[in-house]
Amino acid sequence: DVMKYKDPKQPLNVRIKDLIGRMTLEEKIGQMTQVDRSVATPDVMRNYFIGSLLSGGGSVPAKEASPETWIIMVNDFQKGSLSTRLGIPMIYGIDAVHGNSNVYNATIFPHNIGLGVTRDPELVKKIGAATALEVRATGINYAFAPCVAVCRDPRWGRCFESFSEDPNIVRQMTEIIPGLQGEIPSNGRQGVPFVDGQSKVAACAKHFVGDGGTTRGINENDTVIDFHDLLSIHMPPYYDAVRKGVATIMVSYSSWNGLKMHRNQQLLTGFLKNTLKFRGFVISDFKGIDKMTDPPHANYTWSIQESVGAGIDMIMVGYNYFEFIDGLTYLANNNFIPMCRIDDAVKRILRVKFVMGLFENPLTDLSMGKYLGEQDHRDLAREAVRKSLVLLKNGKCVDQPMLPLPKKSTKILVAGSHADNIGNQCGGWTIEWHGESGNITKGTTILSAVKNAVDPTTEVVYVENPTPDFIKSNNFSYAIVVTGEYPYSESSGDSQDLTIPEPGLTTIMNVCESIKCVVVLMSGRPVVIEPYVSSMDALVAAWLPGSEGQGVTDVLFGDYGFTGKLAHTWFKTVDQLPMNVGDPHYDPLYPFGYGLTTEPT
Numbered sequence: 001d002v003m004k005y006k007d008p009k010q011p012l013n014v015r016i017k018d019l020i021g022r023m024t025l026e027e028k029i030g031q032m033t034q035v036d037r038s039v040a041t042p043d044v045m046r047n048y049f050i051g052s053l054l055s056g057g058g059s060v061p062a063k064e065a066s067p068e069t070w071i072i073m074v075n076d077f078q079k080g081s082l083s084t085r086l087g088i089p090m091i092y093g094i095d096a097v098h099g100n101s102n103v104y105n106a107t108i109f110p111h112n113i114g115l116g117v118t119r120d121p122e123l124v125k126k127i128g129a130a131t132a133l134e135v136r137a138t139g140i141n142y143a144f145a146p147c148v149a150v151c152r153d154p155r156w157g158r159c160f161e162s163f164s165e166d167p168n169i170v171r172q173m174t175e176i177i178p179g180l181q182g183e184i185p186s187n188g189r190q191g192v193p194f195v196d197g198q199s200k201v202a203a204c205a206k207h208f209v210g211d212g213g214t215t216r217g218i219n220e221n222d223t224v225i226d227f228h229d230l231l232s233i234h235m236p237p238y239y240d241a242v243r244k245g246v247a248t249i250m251v252s253y254s255s256w257n258g259l260k261m262h263r264n265q266q267l268l269t270g271f272l273k274n275t276l277k278f279r280g281f282v283i284s285d286f287k288g289i290d291k292m293t294d295p296p297h298a299n300y301t302w303s304i305q306e307s308v309g310a311g312i313d314m315i316m317v318g319y320n321y322f323e324f325i326d327g328l329t330y331l332a333n334n335n336f337i338p339m340c341r342i343d344d345a346v347k348r349i350l351r352v353k354f355v356m357g358l359f360e361n362p363l364t365d366l367s368m369g370k371y372l373g374e375q376d377h378r379d380l381a382r383e384a385v386r387k388s389l390v391l392l393k394n395g396k397c398v399d400q401p402m403l404p405l406p407k408k409s410t411k412i413l414v415a416g417s418h419a420d421n422i423g424n425q426c427g428g429w430t431i432e433w434h435g436e437s438g439n440i441t442k443g444t445t446i447l448s449a450v451k452n453a454v455d456p457t458t459e460v461v462y463v464e465n466p467t468p469d470f471i472k473s474n475n476f477s478y479a480i481v482v483t484g485e486y487p488y489s490e491s492s493g494d495s496q497d498l499t500i501p502e503p504g505l506t507t508i509m510n511v512c513e514s515i516k517c518v519v520v521l522m523s524g525r526p527v528v529i530e531p532y533v534s535s536m537d538a539l540v541a542a543w544l545p546g547s548e549g550q551g552v553t554d555v556l557f558g559d560y561g562f563t564g565k566l567a568h569t570w571f572k573t574v575d576q577l578p579m580n581v582g583d584p585h586y587d588p589l590y591p592f593g594y595g596l597t598t599e600p601t
């Protein structure tokens with residue numbers, strides 16, 4: 001008989017039922033296994049029936065690899081999967097969290113903290129669509145995005161991955177999901193996985209749930225709140241993500257009231273699958289099951305039993321696929337995990353793979369490579385940068401605004417560690433896991449953007465960390481100081497003091513106490529700035545704008561007006577934290593929703 005699961009005209013549930021009815025336990029467990037590309041080969045894919053691969057942060061086929069190199073790599077792994085008895089295609093995931101940002105020369109969009117400021121769902125949906133194309137340009141079909149964390153404490157190293165402290169802004173920004181996956185047709189079913197073909201990708205709402213609410217913002221720590229607050233602060237974005245057909249949801253490393261999310265059956269199965277009726281697949285975080293114990297990996301068989309038993313469908317194993325497969329096989333064969341749980345997991349994984357057309361189009365044509373970093377994506381990113389900037393101060397006297405800056409001046413000074421540094425303006429999850437300073441990928445630095453923006457007769461002088469004497473010996477009309485935080489991600493970004501690292505503050509004080517200055521602050525979150533604001537003539541929060549630095553000068557020089565409003569409370573001192581809009585004792589330096597505006601000249 002023609003195998004029904006191979007027939008795209010068959011109803012989805014018929015295909016799933018037919019296929020799972022043919023699968024051995026080995027083939028089922030293989031589908032639940034995701035490993036990093038660095039330990040995979042086509043033979044491993046075939047012999048262990050591996051259902052999914054990922055590129056962890058920085059896991060690339062080669063340094064500065066071209067899109068074609070990426071496509072060939074992914075296709076080769078896929079051919080390994082297709083050569084198995086049942087020919088089930090694998091799904092390949094990557095952290096396309098601000099563009100396909102691991103990939104050299106991809107368009108790098110502002111990180112989520114900047115996108116939340118735009119409060120523009122249509123813009124963010126377009127960013128999702130552009131990102132999907134740039135992911136497909138590398139042969140990849142699955143993005144571990146969007147992060148829908150609600151960051152409640154800026155000491156959290158991942159606050160830059162959160163759209164806002166306000167769940168309503170995060171809910172609005174889930175429009176990136178139909179951008180990434182495609183819009184559910186008006187006559188289509190909401191609340192079931194939807195991925196609209198070869199220019200779209202499966203998305204991943206993460207990290208379920210409460211990742212942004214941990215104690216003192218300590219990454220992967222404990223979120224101690226009652227069920228009402230969990231449901232009203234951290235859960236709402238998942239209502240929207242499920243309704244919009246998100247294909248997958250990733251579990252948080254963190255705990256809720258002392259229980260690791262990776263073993264929280266009440267929330268993973270009881271609430272997400274049974275109450276919210278989520279029908280896609282739940283994926284663990286990287287070695288998330290290892291981290292259920294202290295020390296990690298202390299009892300791997302227990303970790304497998306507790307996580308799969310709680311309702312996780314695909315395990316982001318990391319590297320040790322043999323140990324995982326062996327452990328889960330033992331647990332299934334000895335009924336520590338019931339077969340119905342394994343079948344539920346595999347059905348969810350197959351549902352996503354069928355829905356996204358993976359069986360019909362498992363391979364990528366090399367011609368898709370042209371979409372990587374294409375100009376109209378860069379123009380879109382530039383627009384997002386413009387709308388993400390927040391003007392916090394404009395002139396020392398209300399009636400003497402400094403911005404917009406004149407394009408025609410005799411001589412101006414550009415200074416600061418982030419003025420001529422693409423890596424610094426992109427932040428974490430860019431090329432490398434933690435990101436990296438330097439000329440790491442294609443883009444426009446702020447210095448280049450200034451030179452492009454000003455009148456040709458204006459002399460632009462760049463000195464990264466100028467001395468007061470140097471400044472005073474030149475008659476600069478004004479200075480633009482670009483500085484802030486260096487790239488970080490995850491726990492490496494956790495900070496208890498939230499100070500601007502040196503020499504940033506020194507540069508700010510040296511310049512601003514010598515001449516008129518506008519400070520462009522690049523940071524993944526609000527940082528300690530209050531003691532220094534009085535020295536500045538103007539202050540712009542630029543967050544982590546990404547590769548298209550021209551968007552910053554578009555607004556500084558008045559081609560566009562400032563429109564952004566804070567999506568995060570800007571505290572005065574860290575001992576006020578956590579402090580969020582709506583709190584009874586709310587005494588910020590700049591409140592949630594604050595932002596000065598300017599008119600285009």
Ligand SMILES: OC[C@@H]1[C@@H](O)[C@H](O)[C@@H](O)c2nc(CNc3ccccc3)cn21
Nearest residue numbers: 055056057058095144206285286433490
């Ligand atoms: O990169 C995969 C996931 C990512 O989607 C999650 O948001 C994040 O919590 C996460 N952390 C790791 C662990 N980090 C890691 C980075 C590079 C190589 C190996 C592990 C992987 N991942």
